[in-house]
Amino acid sequence: xxxxxxxxxxxxxxxxxxxxxxxxxxxxxxxxxxxxxxxxxxxxxxxxxxxxxxxxxxxxxxxxxxxxxxxxxxxxxxxxxxxxxxxxxxxxxxxxxxxxxxxxxxxxxxxxxxxxxxxxxxxxxxxxxxxxxxxxxxxxxxxxxxxxxxxxxxxxxxxxxxxxxxxxxxxxxxxxxxxxxxxxxxxxxxxxxxxxxxxxxxxxxxxxxxxxxxxxxxxxxxxxxxxxxxxxxxxxxxxxxxxxxxxxxxxxxxxxxxxxxxxxxxxxxxxxxxxxxxxxxxxxxxxxxxxxxxxxxxxxxxxxxxx
Amino acid sequence: xxxxxxxxxxxxxxxxxxxxxxxxxxxxxxxxxxxxxxxxxxxxxxxxxxxxxxxxxxxxxxxxxxxxxxxxxxxxxxxxxxxxxxxxxxxxxxxxxxxxxxxxxxxxxxxxxxxxxxxxxxxxxxxxxxxxxxxxxxxxxxxxxxxxxxxxxxxxxxxxxxxxxxxxxxxxxxxxxxxxxxxxxxxxxxxxxxxxxxxxxxxxxxxxxxxxxxxxxxxxxxxxxxxxxxxxxxxxxxxxxxxxxxxxxxxxxxxxxxxxxxxxxxxxxxxxxxxxxxxxxxxxxxxxxxxxxxxxxxxxxxxxxxxxxxxxxxxx
Numbered sequence: 001x002x003x004x005x006x007x008x009x010x011x012x013x014x015x016x017x018x019x020x021x022x023x024x025x026x027x028x029x030x031x032x033x034x035x036x037x038x039x040x041x042x043x044x045x046x047x048x049x050x051x052x053x054x055x056x057x058x059x060x061x062x063x064x065x066x067x068x069x070x071x072x073x074x075x076x077x078x079x080x081x082x083x084x085x086x087x088x089x090x091x092x093x094x095x096x097x098x099x100x101x102x103x104x105x106x107x108x109x110x111x112x113x114x115x116x117x118x119x120x121x122x123x124x125x126x127x128x129x130x131x132x133x134x135x136x137x138x139x140x141x142x143x144x145x146x147x148x149x150x151x152x153x154x155x156x157x158x159x160x161x162x163x164x165x166x167x168x169x170x171x172x173x174x175x176x177x178x179x180x181x182x183x184x185x186x187x188x189x190x191x192x193x194x195x196x197x198x199x200x201x202x203x204x205x206x207x208x209x210x211x212x213x214x215x216x217x218x219x220x221x222x223x224x225x226x227x228x229x230x231x232x233x234x235x236x237x238x239x240x241x242x243x244x245x246x247x248x249x250x251x252x253x254x255x256x257x258x259x260x261x262x263x264x265x266x267x268x269x270x271x272x273x274x275x276x277x278x279x280x281x282x283x284x285x286x287x288x289x290x291x292x293x294x295x296x297x298x299x300x301x302x303x304x305x306x307x
Numbered sequence: 308x309x310x311x312x313x314x315x316x317x318x319x320x321x322x323x324x325x326x327x328x329x330x331x332x333x334x335x336x337x338x339x340x341x342x343x344x345x346x347x348x349x350x351x352x353x354x355x356x357x358x359x360x361x362x363x364x365x366x367x368x369x370x371x372x373x374x375x376x377x378x379x380x381x382x383x384x385x386x387x388x389x390x391x392x393x394x395x396x397x398x399x400x401x402x403x404x405x406x407x408x409x410x411x412x413x414x415x416x417x418x419x420x421x422x423x424x425x426x427x428x429x430x431x432x433x434x435x436x437x438x439x440x441x442x443x444x445x446x447x448x449x450x451x452x453x454x455x456x457x458x459x460x461x462x463x464x465x466x467x468x469x470x471x472x473x474x475x476x477x478x479x480x481x482x483x484x485x486x487x488x489x490x491x492x493x494x495x496x497x498x499x500x501x502x503x504x505x506x507x508x509x510x511x512x513x514x515x516x517x518x519x520x521x522x523x524x525x526x527x528x529x530x531x532x533x534x535x536x537x538x539x540x541x542x543x544x545x546x547x548x549x550x551x552x553x554x555x556x557x558x559x560x561x562x563x564x565x566x567x568x569x570x571x572x573x574x575x576x577x578x579x580x581x582x583x584x585x586x587x588x589x590x591x592x593x594x595x596x597x598x599x600x601x602x603x604x605x606x607x608x609x610x611x612x613x614x615x616x617x618x619x620x621x622x623x
Contacts, residue, residue: 059541062592063437064510066544140433140589143506143561150508150544160436 039078040123047128048074058168063161064150065130073152074122080112081119084256085217089124090298091263094211099166100266101203101210102131102173105192105291106181108218108254109241113182116259117173117213132165133173159202166206174199176284183239185226189219190295195288197280204280205273209266212287214294216262220305221254222246257305262294311340311527317377318343319527320417322364322408323385324357325350327488328423332382332520333357343372346385365404373411380419380527381412386460388490390453390572390580401456402463409467412474419475421526423519424461426482426512426536427454431591437510438594441480441534451582468532477526479519481537482593483586486516486616491583496617501549504588505558508546512592514539515608515616525602535602536593540610545587552614561588 041047052067081087095102104117118131134157140146155161165172175181176195184193203210224241232240245251267290269283319336323329324344330352336342337357344350344359353359362368364385372378387400405422412420429439430447445462448455461478468476483492492513495501514537522537549556559567565584571577598604608616 060543062510062542064508064544137434143504145506146433147506147508150510155437156434158434158436160438160440164437 039082040075044074047122050127051130061153063132063153063155063165065153066151069148069151070130070153073148074119077115077119078123081116081123085116085259086256087116087120087259087261089120089261089263091265092120092125094263094265095121095125095129095171096209096211096266099169099206099208100171101166101199101208102171102213102263103199103210103287103291104173104175104213104215105190105295106175106177107184107189107215109183109222109224109243110254111175111182112221112254113215113218113259114173114175116218117215117261120261121171129171131173132170134162159198162202163206166202166208172208176288179238183224183227183241185241186219186223190216190299192288192292192295195284197277197284200269200280200284200287201273204269204271204275204283209268210287211266212264212290212294214262214264214291214298215259216295216298216302217257217259217305220257223255255306258302258307260298260302262298264290264294311524312529313339315379316341317379318358319380319382320345320372320378321382321384322346323383324359326384327486328484328516328519329384331516332384332523335520335524340379343378345369345372364408365399369408370411373415373417376415378412378415378417380421381408381417382421382423382523382527383408384423386423386457388454388457390578391575394453394456397453397456398459402459405460405463409463413467413471417474419477419527419529420464420467421477421479421523422460422464423523424464424478424480425457426480426591426593427586428458428461428480429591429593431509431585431589433589435590435592437590438538438592439536440594441536441597450585451580453580453582465534468534475530475532477532478534479522479526479537479598480534480593481514481519481522482512482539482591483514484516484519485513485613487619488516491579492586493617495579495587496548496552496554496614498554501554501556502564503545503549503556503558504564504584505560507561507588508544509588509590510542510592511545511548512538512542513548513610513613514606515613518604518606518608518613521607522598522602522604525604528602531602533597533601535598535604536595537598537604538593538595539606539613540608542592543610548614551611552617 048067048071055061055065107113114133121129121131130153132153132155135149135154137156139149140156162172176199177193180193222243224243226242228240228242318341320343321329321333322345324333325346325348333342337354342357344357345362345364347361347363349361350359360372387397428445428447429443430449445458448458464476464478484490485493518539519537565581568577568579569581572580
């Protein structure tokens with residue numbers, strides 16, 4: 001029977017619409033859960049739990065690593081790790097427990113490679129580890145950035161901090177190519193720039209194994225045609241890469257290349273941390289050559305940049 | 308306790324004894340050793356066995372305390388840090404007067420000199436390592452030139468330490484001392500609404516006032532000399548500390564905060580000078596491994612106790 005007054009008609013509509021909405025809500029919730037499971041994996045909460053007990057046991061992290069912030073950051077980076085770049089990780093079992101120095105090639109104009117190496121150590125390693133990278137000193141003067149970096153475990157790049165992190169048994173990520181590596185033009189892709197010696201002295205001093213890491217796929221995410229030195233000078237930036245896609249509206253995201261990360265076997269070096277530069281440089285050369293070989297092998301076995 | 312010989316009837320001279328920290332130290336010391344206080348303020352609730360001289364440490368009469376001998380140690384707590392006073396006053400008090408004290412100590416053969424400096428002399432900086440050790444340069448006066456006399460004071464004691472090896476000089480550099488004391492960090496945490504800097508959340512190291520008193524007593528042990536950082540319980544981020552204290556906060560952009568505090572300071576509404584904002588912007592924490600190894604220092608108060616100490620009844 002048709003209801004007569006407006007209120008009753010509204011109630012009629014509600015009685016059919018509410019279950020429908022409820023069903024839509026449930027489906028959406030289910031889909032979101034499904035997506036979350038695909039992105040984060042079944043053991044995401046356990047992984048977070050392992051990290052939080054690891055740092056709680058020591059009375060907190062002196063550098064300010066905060067599990068809640070790291071959890072949120074991991075949920076965002078999981079999208080890039082699993083869906084956008086579809087990272088494939090090889091040889092992660094080579095990363096030993098305890099202190100370790102990861103030495104990787106640096107590429108891609110924007111240091112996304114660091115974030116992806118970090119997320120693979122979180123999502124794919126057993127037990128999960130927090131990768132501590134050394135960031136530029138000036139980032140500590142930036143609001144939000146400095147607090148965020150602290151909370152996700154990144155530290156200001158001074159040697160004392162590196163030494164302390166290794167003594168705490170952490171995973172330290174180093175890019176000995178530095179800014180030269182990340183900003184190299186497209187035609188020099190997968191050619192390593194000269195390595196600095198600092199990481200080797202640090203590893204020898206603290207008796208830390210070095211795990212060479214080859215990151216494949218980051219070089220093609222942004223195609224840089226060259227470095228505009230005058231623009232960099234003008235804007236007081238270290239480099240100003242000329243990336244055509246940056247000028248296309250809506251195309252600022254990197255290309256969805258496929259990331260392949262190869263972890264090599266740990267290398268141990270002995271000697272004195274204050275040895276002559278030439279002596280240290282020989283050991284650095286060995287690491288650089290290993291990474292270079294890993295890159296070559298990895299590139300040879302890759303079928304496509306995107307697949 | 309702390310290797311102090313109770314049979315020895317020579318006195319421990321404490322400058323700045325009427326401050327809150329000085330009174331706490333004297334209460335620990337006076338039952339075991341003879342304590343002589345020097346302070347221009349009156350010592351209201353002085354225990355009877357403490358001899359007190361209401362003297363300005365700049366005056367010549369301070370020398371008389373040392374002249375007759377019988378001083379086994381000088382503990383210098385009488386450091387002036389009042390942002391309202393002039394730079395000349397600070398210099399005369401903190402550097403010149405302290406130089407004179409050191410001179411007396413040297414001339415009248417005082418075997419031990421203890422200075423309570425502060426970790427602030429290292430200065431909060433964006434490129435600080437997370438824990439500074441005792442060899443780190445004292446750069447605190449760079450962005451905050453008003454504290455150059457505190458750096459000068461520390462350096463005076465350092466040069467004394469190297470010049471007169473027969474005297475045991477000890478410099479303690481504690482991180483932010485919290486408690487009933489009226490220093491900037493305790494006053495800051497006591498605010499009803501605590502201003503913070505938008506987007507900055509540095510790690511903080513705090514130490515309970517009684518742990519500092521313990522470290523001062525340990526520094527009096529014969530044989531101890533050198534520079535010691537004094538940290539506290541494990542460090543905590545500023546935001547977490549304020550959460551633990553259940554304070555309401557207001558976050559301001561750095562430029563706005565700096566300009567506002569500058570104004571308020573000039574109008575005498577606040578006693579915080581604007582450069583002190585760097586302490587809630589950048590990290591300045593110390594590595595106290597040496598104090599733990601050589602003094603046996605171990606903070607007795609947990610983080611929560613240390614933080615809550617700022618709200619304690621100020622009965623002393």
